[in-house]
Amino acid sequence: MTAGxxxxxxxxxxxxxxxxxxxxxxxxxxxxxxxxxxxxxxxxSVPAWGKRIAAGAQGDALGQAYGAILRSLALSGRPLHxxxxxRFAIPTSAGLGSSAALAVALAxxxxxxxxxxxxxxxxxxxxxxxxxVFHGRPSGLDxxxxxxxxxxxxxxxxxxxxxxxxxxxxxxxxxxxxxxTRGRVERVAELYRQDPDGxxxxxxxxxxxxxxGAKAVTEGDLAALGxxxxxxxxxxxxxxxxxxxxESMCRIATDAGALGAKLTGGGGGGCVIAVAPGRxxxxxxxxxxxxxxxxxxxVGGRPS
Ligand code: PMV
Numbered sequence: 001m002t003a004g005x006x007x008x009x010x011x012x013x014x015x016x017x018x019x020x021x022x023x024x025x026x027x028x029x030x031x032x033x034x035x036x037x038x039x040x041x042x043x044x045s046v047p048a049w050g051k052r053i054a055a056g057a058q059g060d061a062l063g064q065a066y067g068a069i070l071r072s073l074a075l076s077g078r079p080l081h082x083x084x085x086x087r088f089a090i091p092t093s094a095g096l097g098s099s100a101a102l103a104v105a106l107a108x109x110x111x112x113x114x115x116x117x118x119x120x121x122x123x124x125x126x127x128x129x130x131x132x133v134f135h136g137r138p139s140g141l142d143x144x145x146x147x148x149x150x151x152x153x154x155x156x157x158x159x160x161x162x163x164x165x166x167x168x169x170x171x172x173x174x175x176x177x178x179x180x181t182r183g184r185v186e187r188v189a190e191l192y193r194q195d196p197d198g199x200x201x202x203x204x205x206x207x208x209x210x211x212x213g214a215k216a217v218t219e220g221d222l223a224a225l226g227x228x229x230x231x232x233x234x235x236x237x238x239x240x241x242x243x244x245x246x247e248s249m250c251r252i253a254t255d256a257g258a259l260g261a262k263l264t265g266g267g268g269g270g271c272v273i274a275v276a277p278g279r280x281x282x283x284x285x286x287x288x289x290x291x292x293x294x295x296x297x298x299v300g301g302r303p304s
Contacts, residue, residue, distance in 0.1 A: 002082075004108030007032035008090040009097035009145040010170070010264045010273055010299055012225070013213040013232050016188050016239055017206040018139070021156060025213045026141060027299035028149040030167070031089040033101035037113040040083025044106070048088055065099075065130035069107055072126040073116065082113055090297075095179050095265025096172070100142030103130035123147060149302040151217050153210070165217040167301035168225075171253065171274040171283045172264075173294040175245035181266025184241040191240065199239075206235050217300065226259025226275045233262035241267030249292055250274075256286040 007028040014024030044066045045052040055070050057063025070076050084106055092098040107126040111118040127143035144160045145152065152160040192199045209228045216224035233250055236242055246263045249272040253261035257279035264273045276283045280296045287294045 001036060001038075002109060002113045003034050003036040004105040004110075004112065005032060005034045005303065006101040006104035006108065006146040007097075007149055007301075007303060008101050009142055010172070010271075011095075011141075012151075012217070012264070012273070012299070013228055013262075014206055014210040015263075015265055015267070016185070016236065016241060017203040017210075018141075018154065018156065019185060019188070020192075020200075020203050022203050022207040023153045023155050023210050023214075024141070025151070025210050025217070026145055026154050026160075027151045027167075027217075028145045028301060028303075029090060029096065029170075030298045030301050032146065033089070033098060033105045034087045035102065035105040035109040036085045036087070037082040037109050038085055039081065042080030043083045044086065045083050046086045048086075048092075052083070061133055065103065065133040066106070068129035068133050069103060069110070069126045072129040073107065073110060073118070073122065075110065075114070084109055091174060091271075093178065094174060095181070095270040097142040097146055099134045100127060100131055100138075101146040103127035104143055104146040106130075120147065149300075151214075151300040153214055163214055163218055165300055166220060167298045168217070168220070168222060168275070169277060169280060169296060170299045171258070171276055171280050171287075171294055171296050173249050173253070173272045173274065173283075173287045173292050175243065175249060175269050175272065176292065177243060177245055177269030179266045179270025180268030184239075184266050184268045188239050188241065202235050202238060206232060209235070222275055222277050223259050226261075229260030229262045229273070229275065230254070236263060236267060243268055245269065245292075246272055248290065249287060252286045252290055252292075253283050256282045258283050 018024035056067030253274035258276035
């Protein structure tokens with residue numbers, strides 16, 4: 001069996017400010033996406049979505065993204081004798097980087113099944129082509145983390161600077177409300193137009209928390225990381241990117257013993273992350289009692 005794998009991601013600190021040139025602290029999830037090659041005729045199959053489609057399928061973003069990967073790898077039109085079966089070990093459409101992980105894993109599977117000997121840069125280019133189909137103008141954070149793993153400081157234009165740090169356990173809770181990255185990014189832009197000085201002050205405060213968080217993960221200081229996350233969540237509330245479910249989940253997590261909790265990604269819904277060393281089960285149980293699904297994973301590891 002040939003299968004390629006790639007990791008999901010979380011933004012630990014710094015979303016939204018990153019759009020304005022500040023760094024964000026991000027990390028790869030232990031879990032991600034696997035793409036398995038099985039005998040077939042070149043179709044992409046996603047059993048979880050009941051989909052089996054051809055590259056370039058009209059009106060289908062997944063088919064278009066698959067076509068973009070084949071084009072980027074100069075494989076368009078080449079007969080393929082495998083189907084590619086996608087399995088997600090992370091929730092999709094939740095801000096956890098599943099589409100980028102799918103793209104990287106698919107490029108890796110094509111690489112090994114066809115013996116292409118791709119350089120890392122070619123895999124990255126193929127993944128970026130797919131992400132451009134899914135997201136229009138992706139920052140590049142998701143596919144870079146999906147490919148390389150670990151922790152890093154991400155800046156637009158400059159990309160990811162890896163941080164030397166060990167992985168740490170993380171609770172991820174689902175608000176049950178779709179995240180609203182586009183709408184929230186637009187709202188922040190509106191607030192910025194109304195009060196550029198005030199917003200720059202908030203971004204600077206977030207950037208300082210990102211630096212503190214980067215030091216904390218490098219030193220394995222989870223209390224300092226948790227504190228930075230709580231303060232970042234306060235800033236995010238002022239940016240109007242939180243929602244009642246996120247606020248309630250953060251409160252529940254800290255009441256259950258988490259050192260820190262916040263939204264991750266675009267906000268308005270999506271996921272909440274909590275650092276709760278040794279208290280993960282309590283956080284999960286408290287979320288469950290309030291009706292929120294969750295899972296425990298680790299962040300910052302390398303591809304296995
Ligand atoms: O919702 P996600 O995981 O795609 O993250 C969005 C992060 C933002 O900073 C809000 C937007 C961006 O492009 O960086």
